Amino acid sequence: MDRSLKCFTNCLLCTSGELVAQDLYFSTEQGTITPNYYYRQEGVERIDLDGKIVAPGFLDLQTNGMKGVHFTQLALGNAPGDDERRLEEVSKMEVCHGVTGWWATVPTVDKDRWKQIVPVLKPRTFVSGADLLGAHVEGPYLNASKKGAHSAAYLQEPAKISPQVLYGDDNLIDAIKLITLAPELPGSTALVDQLQEEYPHIVISLGHSAATYEEGLAVLQLGARALTHVFNAMLPLHHRNPGLAGLMGTGKCYYSIIPDGIHLHPSLVTLCMRTDPRKCIFITDSVELAGLPDGVHGGHGQIAQRQLKQGNKATIEGTDTLIGGCCTLDECIRNAVAFTGCNLAEAVQCATENIADMMSESKRGRLEPGRRADFAILDHEGVVLETWIGGSKVWARM
The missing domain is CATH 3.20.20.140 (Metal-dependent hydrolases)
Incomplete structure (x- = not known):
């Protein structure tokens, strides 16, 4: 069981110009996005985003x-x-x-x-x-x-x-x-x-x-x-x-x-x-x-x-x-x-x-396994609600 593993669920992901309904797994220990087959593991912390949008940072x-x-x-x-x-x-x-x-x-x-x-x-x-x-x-x-x-x-x-x-x-x-x-x-x-x-x-x-x-x-x-x-x-x-x-x-x-x-x-x-x-x-x-x-x-x-x-x-x-x-x-x-x-x-x-x-930034800018777990959580109007860097939340709108 990996206690550092987290999952955004009930959310939409910004992927290649489209909004895709999909869970997103990432490791706070590694600071990276992980493959979705980790869903089989127990102990994953699931974060329900209530339909919000996840964008790359x-x-x-x-x-x-x-x-x-x-x-x-x-x-x-x-x-x-x-x-x-x-x-x-x-x-x-x-x-x-x-x-x-x-x-x-x-x-x-x-x-x-x-x-x-x-x-x-x-x-x-x-x-x-x-x-x-x-x-x-x-x-x-x-x-x-x-x-x-x-x-x-x-x-x-x-x-x-x-x-x-x-x-x-x-x-x-x-x-x-x-x-x-x-x-x-x-x-x-x-x-x-x-x-x-x-x-x-x-x-x-x-x-x-x-x-x-x-x-x-x-x-x-x-x-x-x-x-x-x-x-x-x-x-x-x-x-x-x-x-x-x-x-x-x-x-x-x-x-x-x-x-x-x-x-x-x-x-x-x-x-x-x-x-x-x-x-x-x-x-x-x-x-x-x-x-x-x-x-x-x-x-x-x-x-x-x-x-x-x-x-x-x-x-x-x-x-x-x-x-x-x-x-x-x-x-x-x-x-x-x-x-x-x-x-x-x-x-x-x-x-x-x-x-x-x-800029040939192979570790940033996309929501795919192996890239950094840097995220902007948005509402449907594009307002930033939270910012995550390396799998950790660093800012949230009050």
Whole structure:
């Protein structure tokens, strides 16, 4: 008899875009999902979910921060343990929204800051918080004409500075898991070749770019595999010159979108989800204003100007320039259902399975034996009721 064995029963599982009525067995000792033949064992603790929905723990692929913490503010000679405390603050907010794993995005900063910030973002775990899975460096190899809120003064061309000099070889090996770059810049093709050869674990995504469809396709064929917040900070989709956005329909790349109702019109969320349901990915692109009150807030290492938060909209004060989002990932999922009419499991897939596939996370993102027992328990409206990590409940809605 295995006293660590538990079973969710009387529930619906989010599996490949469908809601399936099925029990789910997992081990708290191993922290993994187990095969269903364990139903024959005695002593299994059965947890009746009364028809609720079990989703894989959500994966937050692109967050610049939240709850007052922006990742450009790390490694500034703060008090010992202060950076750890800030990251833990983010991890604890994430679990309140069903997130069990997240990648910290570092937007473009001064070239001397990369080697200071990125090491702080090596994968790590937190007690009762979501796991930090590494860093996403969004810059500085971006096109100034599509910089969005990034500082033009800090942008670099790949031909002029190597990733080893910029980020550091150790960080490319240990911390960096995703790089967003503009494929049309001088040296970008050689950079993609180099990254694929020397750091094959790093996923290359195309964004903040004025690249043509043909330029983007050429880099995908070299090994790049994603588009970063498609439609935002890239050429618009034109019927004769489709740009990077036209690559969505090729089946050759994943593509992230921000379904907050601000960055994309709801009709485009529908277009993105229907184009390739297994390649569409939801991101929040959240900034540190997420979780803070509305109003004017100060700048930071990415943005020197003051910032205005109005609901989920965050802009540079006095402009219409969006600086990211304030939406949470569970809210993005609910928005997608409302915008597109898809079922809840289809929306959940874009925040779990698709991201795990893109990032080659073989132990997360799916409800199948051998994967981590990381779960978000939802009601039928997509509201997160409980979050479980490694087979243990770490948060529950009061």
